[in-house]
Every structure is written in structure tokens, then in C-alpha cells.
Amino acid sequence: MNDSLTPPPSGGGNAKYAAIGLLLLLGGGGGIYALTRPEPAPPVRPTPVVRDAGPPIATNSSVGAVIELPPEVPDAGPAPDVSTAPHIRYVTRYVNECSGTVDIAAVQRTAQNNYGALRACYERELRANPSLRGALTAQLKVNSTGHLDRVQVVTRMSSASLVNCVKSALMRVTYPASRGGCAVAEVRFNFTPRE
DSSP, rough: SSSSTOOOSOHHHHHHHHHHHHHHHHHHHHHHHHHHHHOOOOOOOOOOOOOOOOOOOOOOOOOHHHOOOOOOOOOOOSSTTSOOOOOOOOOOOOOOOOEEEEEEEEEEHHHTTTTHHHHHHHHHHHOOTTTOOEEEEEEEOOOOOEEEEEEEEEEEEEHHHHHHHHHHHHHTTTTOBSSSOEEEEEEEEEEOOOO
């Protein structure tokens, strides 16, 4: 038999160890190079220019000009009292709340026709106050049925019971009806004692 024709035993035992050794050698060499390589030089920065700022300032010297305060002047008065509330002034603007119309002359005639009830109020109060005399104005708010929604009385006579009695007497009367909503009419009376 010919020995040259026989293949070598398979397994290639040493070649794989050689490849592993080569890889270890390359890895170890790269690691040594990384550890021993020189540091890169830092970038060169320009050197700042330093200028002389002059002599140092002493810490106990004053800076700038001396400020003079004006002499004290006496107060304008005592401090305001903050414990009291400020005075608030309200401005009231009256708007005509009634846009209807009424025959004012007819309303005044109706009120004058019922003057007897008003005179009785005055006579009753005159017994308590013999000096009671003066004018009285009543503002009547007449609705569309001829009745009053409100009566406001203005007088210089100081008698609340006379004012209340006159209001009640005027409220009991039926007046000409207003048209187009409520309407306002004024009636005036002058009360003096009978002689």
C-alpha cells in the first residue's frame, strides 16, 4: 500500500490554536498601545491681554461726591386718622321709570275733588300742633287701571302722621287711567288753619 495516497488524519488540531493565539496577540497589542499612547496636546488658546486698571482704591475712602441732606421742615399737621372709613359720596341719577301718558289736568281735578279727606288729615294733626301750616306736593304714579302704584310726598311741615294720612287718602282715589304704561303726575296743596 501506498502511504502517500492516505489522507492525513482530520481534525486540524494546531491550526485553530494558531488562529486563537493570533487574535489574542492582536488584542493584547492593541490594548497595550491604547494604554501607552501619548495624550493629545490641548488646543492652543490665545493669551488674554491684561491692562493696568490704575492704583488700587482704598477701602476706607468714599466714592463719588458727598451728598448733603436738606434741613428738616416741620410737618404739615397730624397724620390722618386711618381708623375712620373714608367718606364715599354717591351720585344718584333718576331715570323716568314710567313711559306712559296721563291727562295731568284730570288727575289734578280728581285729587282736588277729594280735598276733604286730605283736609281732615290736616285738621287732626292741627289739634296736636296748632302752628302746623304749609305746602304739600304729592307725586302720583298712576297705572293703566287708574289706581296708584306709589305716592311720594314732599313737605316742610314736620309731621310724619300727616304725610302718612295724606298718602293713604290719595291711594284710595281712582284717577284717569294712563296710556302706554304707568305715568307720573304731581298735585299740590296748601294747608292753613281756618279762621
